[in-house]
Amino acid sequence: MNFDPADHALWRPYAQMKTTPPALPVLSAEGVRLTLADGRELIDGVSSWWTVCHGYRHPHIINAVKRQLDAVPHVMLGGLTHDPAECLARRLAAIAPGDLNHAFFSESGSVSVEIAMKVAVQSFINRGLRGRTRFLAFRGGYHGDTLATMSVCDPEEGMHTMFAGAIARQLIADLPTDADRIDSLDALVSDHIDTLAGVVVEPLVQGAGGMRFHDAATLQALRDLCDRHGLPLIFDEIMTGFGRLGTMFAAEKAGVTPDIMTVSKALTGGTLPLAATLVSTRLFELFWDEDPGKALMHGPTYMGNPAACAAANASLDLFEHEPRLAQVHAIEAMFAALLPTARDFPGVVDVRWQGAIGVIEMASLPELDVLKACFVDAGVWVRPFNNIIYLMPPYVISAEDLTVLIDTTLRVTEGWARRHFS
Numbered sequence: 344m345n346f347d348p349a350d351h352a353l354w355r356p357y358a359q360m361k362t363t364p365p366a367l368p369v370l371s372a373e374g375v376r377l378t379l380a381d382g383r384e385l386i387d388g389v390s391s392w393w394t395v396c397h398g399y400r401h402p403h404i405i406n407a408v409k410r411q412l413d414a415v416p417h418v419m420l421g422g423l424t425h426d427p428a429e430c431l432a433r434r435l436a437a438i439a440p441g442d443l444n445h446a447f448f449s450e451s452g453s454v455s456v457e458i459a460m461k462v463a464v465q466s467f468i469n470r471g472l473r474g475r476t477r478f479l480a481f482r483g484g485y486h487g488d489t490l491a492t493m494s495v496c497d498p499e500e501g502m503h504t505m506f507a508g509a510i511a512r513q514l515i516a517d518l519p520t521d522a523d524r525i526d527s528l529d530a531l532v533s534d535h536i537d538t539l540a541g542v543v544v545e546p547l548v549q550g551a552g553g554m555r556f557h558d559a560a561t562l563q564a565l566r567d568l569c570d571r572h573g574l575p576l577i578f579d580e581i582m583t584g585f586g587r588l589g590t591m592f593a594a595e596k597a598g599v600t601p602d603i604m605t606v607s608k609a610l611t612g613g614t615l616p617l618a619a620t621l622v623s624t625r626l627f628e629l630f631w632d633e634d635p636g637k638a639l640m641h642g643p644t645y646m647g648n649p650a651a652c653a654a655a656n657a658s659l660d661l662f663e664h665e666p667r668l669a670q671v672h673a674i675e676a677m678f679a680a681l682l683p684t685a686r687d688f689p690g691v692v693d694v695r696w697q698g699a700i701g702v703i704e705m706a707s708l709p710e711l712d713v714l715k716a717c718f719v720d721a722g723v724w725v726r727p728f729n730n731i732i733y734l735m736p737p738y739v740i741s742a743e744d745l746t747v748l749i750d751t752t753l754r755v756t757e758g759w760a761r762r763h764f765s
C-alpha cells in the first residue's frame with residue numbers, strides 16, 4: 344500500500360476509493376444553497392439525496408428539534424413512549440391512503456423495507472402458512488443497500504450475480520405496462536404462489552434504478568394481481584413520499600392503495616434519519632393475538648428517536664401551513680417549459696419530468712466525474728448517475744434560482760453532449 348490510511352479514514356458511499364475525486368467540504372447550508380469551504384456557493388439540485396424538501400435549516404424544524412433536544416434527545420421505545428412518536432404515528436396514519444394506520448419506526452429507508460418484507464412473510468406464518476418467503480419485484484427498481492433489500496433491486500444494480508449466495512433469490516420481472524405483460528406476470532405468480540409473500544414496487548417513479556416513470560394503470564394492475572392471489576402489495580415511497588410528485592404520496596396520485604408503505608427520505612425534511620413502515624389494519628390484525636409468538640420481533644435501538652420524530656412532525660406542519668404542493672406544481676411547470684430544449688442535444692435519448700423531478704436521459708455518460716466537476720464549476724450541485732442527469736431541487740426553490748439551476752444544467756449538458764456525441 345503506497346497511501347496513508349489516515350487520509351482515508353472515511354470510507355465514502357458508492358465510491359472506488361482509489362480513483363474517486365476528493366469530496367467538497369460543506370461549511371454551511373441555507374435555503375437551496377450549499378456554501379463550500381473555499382467560499383463557493385452551489386444551488387442544490389439534488390436536495391441531499393432527495394431529503395431536503397423545505398430547503399436547508401428551515402427555522403420551524405430547527406426550533407422543534409432544539410426544543411426536543413432540551414427535553415428528551417432520546418429514549419428507548421421498548422416499554423417507554425413519548426409524544427413525538429405517538430403524535431407522528433397518528434399523523435402518518437391520518438395522511439396515508441386507505442387503512443395504513445400502523446407505523447413501525449426505524450432509522451433508514453433500507454431497514455423500513457426490510458421490516459415491510461418481514462411483516463409480509465410473518466403475516467403468512469401467523470396464519471399457519473409456511474414457505475411463503477419470496478418476493479416479486481421489478482427491473483429498474485431500487486429498495487436499498489442491505490442484503491435483503493438488494494435482493495429486490497434491479498438484478499444489475501443490486502449486483503445479484505456478484506452477491507449470488509449472499510442474497511435471497513427473488514422473482515424479478517418487467518413492470519406490467521401492457522396487457523400481455525400483465526398476463527405473463529399473472530402466470531408467473533401462479534407458478535410460484537406457494538413460495539410468494541408479497542410484491543414490492545416503487546410507485547409511479549423508479550428512482551435510483553434510472554428515474555423511470557410508469558402510469559397508474561400499471562399500479563392498478565399490480566393491485567388487482569395481488570388481490571387475485573392474496574398477496575400484500577408493498578409501495579416503497581421512500582423517494583416519492585411527501586410531495587415529490589405533487590401529491591403527498593404517489594399512491595394518492597395513482598389512486599391505488601397498498602397494504603404496506605415505506606417512507607423515509609423527506610420524512611424529516613432532510614434533517615435527521617428516520618423511516619417508517621406503514622401497515623394496513625388488515626395485516627396488523629394478523630399480529631394481534633394472545634400468542635406472544637405472533638408478535639413482530641423487531642426493534643431498532645434508535646427506533647422512533649424523539650428528535651427525529653419532532654423534526655418529522657415539524658415537517659408535516661410545514662406541508663399544512665406552507666404551499667409545498669403548489670411549489671412542486673410550479674417546479675413541474677418550469678421543467679415543462681425549459682427542459683424540452685435538451686431533446687435537440689446530441690446523445691439525448693429522452694427528456695421527462697413529473698412533479699419536482701426533471702430527467703435528461705443520455706445514451707451514455709462517459710467521463711462522469713468530469714461532468715460532475717463541470718456542474719460544480721458552473722455553480723450547481725447536480726449529480727448524474729449511470730446515463731441519467733436529473734434535477735430534484737428543494738420544493739421551496741424560487742423561480743429565479745430554479746431558472747438558473749435548469750439553464751445551467753442545460754448549458755453544461757449541451758457542452759458536454761457536443762464534446763462526446765457530435
Ligand SMILES: *Cc1c(COP(=O)(O)O)cnc(C)c1O
Binds near residue numbers: 454607
Ligand atoms: C433511498 C431509497 C431507499 C433506501 O433508503 P436508505 O435510507 O438509503 O436506506 C429505498 N427505497 C427507495 C425507493 C429509495 O429511494
